[in-house]
Structure formats: structure tokens, C-alpha cells
Amino acid sequence: MRVDEATEDADLAALRGRAIQILRTNNRGGYTVPTDNLYPFQWNWDSAFCAMGVATFDVQRAWDELDSLYTGQWTNGFLPHIVFHQVVDSYYPGPDVWGADHVPRTSGISQPPITATAARFILARAGDDRASRARAAALYPKILALHDWWDRARDPEASGLVGVLHPWESGADNSPVWDRPLEATPATTTVFHRRDVALVDAAMRPRQWEYERYIYLVELYRGLGWDDARMWAQTPFKVADVGLNAILQRDERDLLALAERFGTPAEQQRLSERAARRRKGLERLWDEEAGAYYSLDLVSGQSLKIASHASFLPLWGGLDDPGRAQRLADELQRWVDLCAFGAPTMAPDSPEFDQRRYWRGPVWAIVNWMLGDGLARHGCGELARRLRADTRRLIQRNGFCEYYDPLSGEGLGGDTFSWTAAAGLAWAFD
Structure with missing residues (x-):
């Protein structure tokens, strides 16, 4: 082995050790907080990514992560975006603002569903052993119930597209894609005190005018008793993201792969038919002239013609058209070439780009993971390797931050961040 290879292996071993330490430190007894103070509870899609990272060194603890998340599942199958396992006053809005009737206390909106993907990942890491098969079998009906909820509550017209009823539900809280729908959303009249800007520079966080509309939507849905049909009918914010x-x-x-092992033939058939409907639904968001996927405002019926990182996530979801996958890869390559580190969440030459503000430009390790995985699956290996290398370089230079400046590489937001550590263990350091 050459000296440089030995040094690289030692560096990767040190990074893996640090990532494991972060996930263990952020463990709160069966679930992982994203980071201390700034996010002191269990977040839905964070937790799924964390479970995959934890599976690289402790499979049973990884299953515990998903089981803990599903203690927040409501009887209708809905899985909230936050589970408040304990009372901590360092985060706003807390459980009293949400007013949801559940034990443990939860929020009232969801987040991108990753738990079936996580369960398959853990099974593979476990070598499909008997204990993991039993835990996956027990988890399967809960994940199925969640997906049935998304179909019933967020696609009631069976269009093939689900709608998000809050920017937070998308996971990309303050993306520029939401600016126009939020402008049509009233602002709350409630005086509130944000805790995030006391912990992180306000220049890195969503703006106040956005937060006033976030809270308006929470108050609206709380007043509707978190009733899915009433929320769908009365919301001013409804987007097919x-x-x-x-x-x-x-x-x-x-x-569907889990159903083929743990489900019934009827469930397999239902999921297969729904998957076909989902593929057709996503096709409605493709703009052939622009060569991009755009979100759709379901209130106004207008396409939201702003490309963000989300425009490339159909690579993660899976595309049947190799030519379209290449068009997406070519455009993403253009974005990456404009940066010192890829991939930015907005094109650096777009007017909406803000290199330091949350989902308006910075690099996120978990986004790179999804994009890199999707690129590799569609035969775009060179760009996939670039994203993996950039993620590794960002972590090596600036630690396990929440997100990073794509031009300078500076670490931004919270530090010792759990899903950044998980992305390293499960993807970037492999």
C-alpha cells in the first residue's frame, strides 16, 4: 500500500470514528436528535437517515431508531415530522403550539417518507439475519399505514401526485420554490419568539416573513382539529412538491419490496398499482422545453418554474428514460461547476441563490447522498463520485455541520449534526 493510500485510509477511519461518536452523543435513549439545543427532539426524515448511518455499526440500535419514531404514529397512519419525547423549551414551535392530541406529543404535519428505504438498508447491512427480519416484519404494517395515509390524505383525487400543506412538510423549509405560494398565504397576528435565531446567525435561517406564514398555517390546521379533509379543502398553501x-x-x-416478503398479495397488488400512478403523476411535473421538473401550485394550478435541488430528486426516485436522466445530470453538472463544492440547493447563477441561507443555496450532505445515489443508479458515475468526494472534503475541512457554503466550504447552521454523520457513514466514507 502506498503512503498516500495509507494516509487516506487513516483519515477515513478517523472520520468514521468521529461520525459514530456524534450519533452516540446525540442518542437520547433509542432516538437521535439532529443536534443538541437547536433541534432537541426526534425529526421524521432525519431519524430515517440516522437509522441508516447507525446501521453501519449497530444494527439493533438502528431498528430502535425507527421503532422510536413510529411511537409518534397516529391511528390514521399519519407520521408526524416531530415527536416530542421530552419537554425542552429551546425550540419553537413546541408541542403546545401544535396542540395535537397524541402521546407522546407530536407536531401535526409530516415530512418526506424515508422509512421503507431505511428498513431495506438496515436489512441489507444486517445480512438479512433472523432478528432483523423479525423487526422489519413488525415495522412493515406501520410503514404501509403511513403510505396509505399519504395516498388518502394528500392525494384525495387520486391524481398520482401528493401535496404538501406546509413548507416544513417538504423538508426544504424555506426553498425559493415556496415564495409565491407563501405570498398568497396570510401572516399570523400572534406575537412569537423564535429560538433558532438565538442559536444560529439569522443570515443562515428562514426570514421572519416566512416564519409568520409558517405559524399561520400551524394555527389554521390546529383550529381545524388536524382533520385531513378540512385541511386539504381550506388551506391557502398546497403544492405538489x-x-x-x-x-x-x-x-x-x-x-413494495418489503411487501413481497412480509405483506399479502392484495397489499402487493395495491402498492404495484399505486407505484404506476405515482410514476404518471411525476411525469406531469416535467417541463420538456426547460428540461426540468417543476413543482406545481395546487391552489393556483400554476407551475412553479424555479429549479432547486428537488428538481433532480427524480433521479433518487427512479426514472425510466435514460435520456432524461442525462439531461438532469448535465444541468446538475453545470451547477456543480459553478461552485467550489457541490451540489448547491439552488443554481449559483439564479437570482434566488443565497449561499448561506438554509435551503436557498447551501450544500447538504443528505441531498448529495440522494443525488449521488440516483446518479450512480442512472449510469452517471463520474458526477456521483464528484458529489461523494465533495461531501467528504467538506466534512474533513469543516466538521459535521448542518449545511455548507458551496463557494467557500464554510460550515453553516448547527454543528455535530446527526444526519451529516449518517451520510458519511452510510455513503460518503464508503
Whole structure:
């Protein structure tokens, strides 16, 4: 072995050790907080990514992560985006603002579904052993119930596209894609005090005008008793988000694989038919002239013609058209070539680009993971390797931060961040 190879192996071993330490430190007794203080509870899609990272060194603890998340599942199958396992006052809005009737206390909106993908990942890491098969079998009906909820509550017209009723539900909280729908959403009149800007520079966080509309939507839905049909009918914010629909498509495909092992023939048939409907739904978001997937405002009926990282997530979801996959890869390559580190969440030459503000430009390790995986699956290995290498370089230089400046590489947001550590263990350090 050459000296440089030995040094690289030692560096990777050190990074893996640090990532494992972060996930263990952020463990709160069966679930992982994203980071201390800033996010002191269990978040839905964070937890699924964390479970995959934890599976690289502790399979049973990885299953515990998913089981803990599903203690927040409601009887109708809905899985909230936050489970408040304990009372901590360092985060707003807390459980009293949500007013949801569940034990443990939860929020009232969801997040991109990753748990079927996580379960398959853990099974593979476990070598499909008997204990993991038993835990996957026990988890399967809960994941199925969640997917049935998405179909029933967020696609009541059976269009093939699900709608998000809050920017937070997309996972990309303050993406520029939401600017126009939020402008049509009233602002709350409630005086509230954000905790995030006391912990992180406000220049890295969503703006106040956005937060006023986030809270308005929470108050509206709380007043509707978190009733799915009433929320769907009365909300001013309803968007078929490319990112969430692509992630749902991937998770549903992984759920079908679980159903083939742990489900009934009727469930397999239902999931197979729904997967076909989801593929057709996603096709409605493709703009052939632009060569991009755009989200759709379901209130106004207008396409939201702003490309973000989500426009490329159909690569993660799975595309049948190699030519389209290459068009997406070519455009993403253009974005990456404009940066010191890829992939930015907005094109650096777009007017909406803000290199330091949350989902308006920075690089996220978990986004790189999804894009890199999708690129590799569609034969775009060179760009996939670039994203993996950039993720590794960012972590080596600046630690396990929440997100990163794509131009300078500076670490931004929270530090010792769990899903960044998980992305390293499960993908970037492999």
C-alpha cells in the first residue's frame, strides 16, 4: 500500500470514528436528535437517515431508531415530522403550539417518507439475519399505514401526485420554490419568539416573513382539529412538491419490496398499482422545453418554474428514460461547476441563490447522498463520485455541520449534526 493510500485510509477511519461518536452523543435513549439545543427532539426524515448511518455499526440500535419514531404514529397512519419525547423549551414551535392530541406529543404535519428505504438498508447491512427480519416484519404494517395515509390524505383525487400543506412538510423549509405560494398565504397576528435565531446567525435561517406564514398555517390546521379533509379543502398553501413526490416514489418502491416478503398479495397488488400512478403523476411535473421538473401550485394550478435541488430528486426516485436522466445530470453538472463544492440547493447563477441561507443555496450532505445515489443508479458515475468526494472534503475541512457554503466550504447552521454523520457513514466514507 502506498503512503498516500495509507494516509487516506487513516483519515477515513478517523472520520468514521468521529461520525459514530456524534450519533452516540446525540442518542437520547433509542432516538437521535439532529443536534443538541437547536433541534432537541426526534425529526421524521432525519431519524430515517440516522437509522441508516447507525446501521453501519449497530444494527439493533438502528431498528430502535425507527421503532422510536413510529411511537409518534397516529391511528390514521399519519407520521408526524416531530415527536416530542421530552419537554425542552429551546425550540419553537413546541408541542403546545401544535396542540395535537397524541402521546407522546407530536407536531401535526409530516415530512418526506424515508422509512421503507431505511428498513431495506438496515436489512441489507444486517445480512438479512433472523432478528432483523423479525423487526422489519413488525415495522412493515406501520410503514404501509403511513403510505396509505399519504395516498388518502394528500392525494384525495387520486391524481398520482401528493401535496404538501406546509413548507416544513417538504423538508426544504424555506426553498425559493415556496415564495409565491407563501405570498398568497396570510401572516399570523400572534406575537412569537423564535429560538433558532438565538442559536444560529439569522443570515443562515428562514426570514421572519416566512416564519409568520409558517405559524399561520400551524394555527389554521390546529383550529381545524388536524382533520385531513378540512385541511386539504381550506388551506391557502398546497403544492405538489417535486422533491417529496420523488422521495415518496422511491420509498414506495422499497415498501413494495418489503411487501413481497412480509405483506399479502392484495397489499402487493395495491402498492404495484399505486407505484404506476405515482410514476404518471411525476411525469406531469416535467417541463420538456426547460428540461426540468417543476413543482406545481395546487391552489393556483400554476407551475412553479424555479429549479432547486428537488428538481433532480427524480433521479433518487427512479426514472425510466435514460435520456432524461442525462439531461438532469448535465444541468446538475453545470451547477456543480459553478461552485467550489457541490451540489448547491439552488443554481449559483439564479437570482434566488443565497449561499448561506438554509435551503436557498447551501450544500447538504443528505441531498448529495440522494443525488449521488440516483446518479450512480442512472449510469452517471463520474458526477456521483464528484458529489461523494465533495461531501467528504467538506466534512474533513469543516466538521459535521448542518449545511455548507458551496463557494467557500464554510460550515453553516448547527454543528455535530446527526444526519451529516449518517451520510458519511452510510455513503460518503464508503
